[in-house]
Amino acid sequence: MEYILHIIITLNIYVTLVLAANLPVGLANLLSICQAAFYGIGAYFSAYILMHWNLPFIVVAGVVMILTGLSSLIVSFASIRLKGDYFVLASLAFQMIVFTILYNWINITRGPYGISGIPGIKLFGKVSMSGIFDYFVLTTIVSSIVILLFDHLKKSPFGRILTAIRSDELEVSSLGRNPAEHKNYAFFISAAFSGLAGLLYASYISYIDPTSFTLDESIFILTALFIGGIGNIKGPVFGALFVVILPEILRFVGLPEMIAANLRQIIYGLVLVIIMYYRPQGIMGELKIGN
Amino acid sequence: MILQFLINGIITGILYSLSAIGFALVYNTTRVFHIAAAALYVVAAYIFLAFHDFGLPFYISGIIAIVTTAGLSILTELMVYRPLYRRKASLNVAMIASIGIMTIIINAIALIFGNETKILNKGNQQALTFDGIIITNPQILQAGIGIISLIFFFIFLRFSNFGLKIRALSNDTTLFEISGFNVQTTRLIAYMLSGVFLAVGSCLTFYDIGIKPQAGMPVLINAMVAMIIGGIGRFRSCIVGGLMLGILQALVVFQFSANWQNVITFLVLVLFLFFKPQGVFGYKKRMV
Numbered sequence: 001m002e003y004i005l006h007i008i009i010t011l012n013i014y015v016t017l018v019l020a021a022n023l024p025v026g027l028a029n030l031l032s033i034c035q036a037a038f039y040g041i042g043a044y045f046s047a048y049i050l051m052h053w054n055l056p057f058i059v060v061a062g063v064v065m066i067l068t069g070l071s072s073l074i075v076s077f078a079s080i081r082l083k084g085d086y087f088v089l090a091s092l093a094f095q096m097i098v099f100t101i102l103y104n105w106i107n108i109t110r111g112p113y114g115i116s117g118i119p120g121i122k123l124f125g126k127v128s129m130s131g132i133f134d135y136f137v138l139t140t141i142v143s144s145i146v147i148l149l150f151d152h153l154k155k156s157p158f159g160r161i162l163t164a165i166r167s168d169e170l171e172v173s174s175l176g177r178n179p180a181e182h183k184n185y186a187f188f189i190s191a192a193f194s195g196l197a198g199l200l201y202a203s204y205i206s207y208i209d210p211t212s213f214t215l216d217e218s219i220f221i222l223t224a225l226f227i228g229g230i231g232n233i234k235g236p237v238f239g240a241l242f243v244v245i246l247p248e249i250l251r252f253v254g255l256p257e258m259i260a261a262n263l264r265q266i267i268y269g270l271v272l273v274i275i276m277y278y279r280p281q282g283i284m285g286e287l288k289i290g291n
Numbered sequence: 292m293i294l295q296f297l298i299n300g301i302i303t304g305i306l307y308s309l310s311a312i313g314f315a316l317v318y319n320t321t322r323v324f325h326i327a328a329a330a331l332y333v334v335a336a337y338i339f340l341a342f343h344d345f346g347l348p349f350y351i352s353g354i355i356a357i358v359t360t361a362g363l364s365i366l367t368e369l370m371v372y373r374p375l376y377r378r379k380a381s382l383n384v385a386m387i388a389s390i391g392i393m394t395i396i397i398n399a400i401a402l403i404f405g406n407e408t409k410i411l412n413k414g415n416q417q418a419l420t421f422d423g424i425i426i427t428n429p430q431i432l433q434a435g436i437g438i439i440s441l442i443f444f445f446i447f448l449r450f451s452n453f454g455l456k457i458r459a460l461s462n463d464t465t466l467f468e469i470s471g472f473n474v475q476t477t478r479l480i481a482y483m484l485s486g487v488f489l490a491v492g493s494c495l496t497f498y499d500i501g502i503k504p505q506a507g508m509p510v511l512i513n514a515m516v517a518m519i520i521g522g523i524g525r526f527r528s529c530i531v532g533g534l535m536l537g538i539l540q541a542l543v544v545f546q547f548s549a550n551w552q553n554v555i556t557f558l559v560l561v562l563f564l565f566f567k568p569q570g571v572f573g574y575k576k577r578m579v
Contacts, residue, residue, distance in 0.1 A: 029383075031383060031386075078561070078564075078565075081565060082564055082565075082568075084382075085324055085382075086564050086568060088324065088386075089515065089519065089560065089564060090560075090561060090564050092512065092557075093557035093558075093560050093561050093564075094557075096512070096553055096557050097553070097554050097557050097558070099553075100550070100551070100553040100554050101554065103550075104550040104551065215508065216505075216508075219390055219394075222387075222390070223390070223391075223394075226387055258406075259402065262398040262399075262401045262402045262406075263398070263402070265394050265395075265397075265398040266394070266395050266398045266399060266402075268391075268394055269390075269391040269392065269393070269394030269395035269398070270391065270395060271391075272387065272388065272390065272391030272394070273371060273388050273391035273392060273395070276375065276380070276384050276385075276387055276388040276391065277371075277374060277375065277378070277380075277388070280380060280381075280384050288381075289381060289383045289384050289387065
């Protein structure tokens with residue numbers, strides 16, 4: 001039972017992450033490979049806040065989301081100035097710089113040793129979250145809210161403007177909307193919710209270290225997004241489901257742990273290549289990957 | 292003391308130039324963001340390792356590694372990029388497919404050879420000393436073979452028919468096609484050469500420091516940075532960029548510590564992207 005709950009918690013965290021990535025990458029076609037950097041920034045901010053102050057969940061979540069969102073302004077600034085491959089490189093640079101800082105600024109982040117003993121989330125006042133079941137309930141509620149919110153965002157004028165930016169940025173500005181402003185919002189929201197996922201992760205696992213927030217993790221999130229599909233809600237949710245459930249299926253097939261880890265990566269890679277050839281919008285997606 | 296760091300930097304720079312040329316051969320000609328190069332890079336070193344351990348001499352195993360990597364590079368073009376190109380898929384699709392290829396190859400390597408670091412060069416390293424400056428034997432090898440292959444590449448690029456075609460393709464694909472040349476064949480040659488240069492760079496680098504399956508990505512990223520700061524569109528800029536990056540990183544190690552090498556590298560990249568996206572001497576053009 002705990003095993004299934006653990007998988008569902010992981011799934012909820014990844015649903016949040018992949019949906020957050022869908023906003024800039026899927027809707028606005030800004031291929032940012034720094035989603036794990038936001039995730040990591042959120043996790044480290046939450047670790048710091050949870051360990052130093054005794055605040056209820058809503059406050060912690062709000063503060064972490066705002067702080068992580070502010071950190072995204074650097075990336076959205078780059079997305080306004082740079083196009084195509086240049087933006088990909090700039091987001092790569094952001095990812096690498098954040099990782100290096102997390103890894104090497106030992107006084108603050110404890111570097112490769114990681115931060116251990118992160119206290120659980122307190123819901124209201126003294127009621128503390130403990131045990132796997134509480135986290136199951138909390139993450140499920142959070143991810144459901146995130147799903148509803150992103151569904152609304154996608155249908156709102158804001159989401160439609162982002163989709164318009166992907167087709168023709170000049171057209172958007174000629175119709176009196178400001179593409180730069182909307183890119184800023186998209187990255188802010190995306191980073192904020194990645195940060196929220198970081199908060200859930202940090203308090204659930206109660207230990208974080210920089211190796212959870214590497215470039216590989218960013219690529220993993222994007223893999224989930226592109227396999228599932230971009231542009232709508234069921235695509236990213238399906239992608240997260242795919243990447244979280246597949247390892248568990250392989251576990252039941254009875255492969256040794258060493259082989260299974262590499263084999264599932266190979267499967268992700270193969271699926272990605274095949275999808276790019278036959279269905280560039282992903283299994284469930286509705287927007288094709290643009291230029 | 293600073294001279295020692297400079298020499299180390301220049302030798303690292305030569306290795307970066309080799310990988311940057313490997314990446315740029317694909318990027319300049321086809322505009323595909325060839326992330327799978329990171330995997331090809333690792334493949335070369337592992338094949339070299341396998342044959343070297345098998346008892347074949349250094350140069351023979353090197354040549355086998357180069358040929359296999361070039362073959363694998365051609366295979367990626369034939370099996371993935373060319374079908375996508377024929378479907379007129381966007382370059383982002385090709386790039387994501389490239390991420391897929393990289394994941395497949397790196398994990399296949401890890402399955403076969405294991406995830407741990409392998410050392411290619413066993414035993415003590417001989418070194419030469421001039422006035423307190425130490426140059427190890429692998430470093431002499433790196434500098435020597437590196438410079439020779441770079442010279443060969445530029446002779447090839449300047450004087451051969453294929454070289455002219457590659458330069459023409461990287462200049463303007465449409466015009467190239469209109470003039471009646473075969474884009475597909477030239478793309479294949481570009482991919483093959485890219486494999487060759489990645490393999491040379493890889494064998495030389497990992498002969499010195501040992502190899503693990505995930506080691507390709509950091510080197511590839513450095514190669515991309517070298518290509519950008521040198522300037523996109525020209526091949527000689529890869530060498531300038533590689534040397535600049537190598538020396539810069541050596542100076543960072545000299546002044547601060549190796550830990551902050553990445554931060555400085557990427558800050559330089561971002562500065563170039565914002566203020567001089569055409570690089571030191573790339574063509575001036577719009578950033579699209």
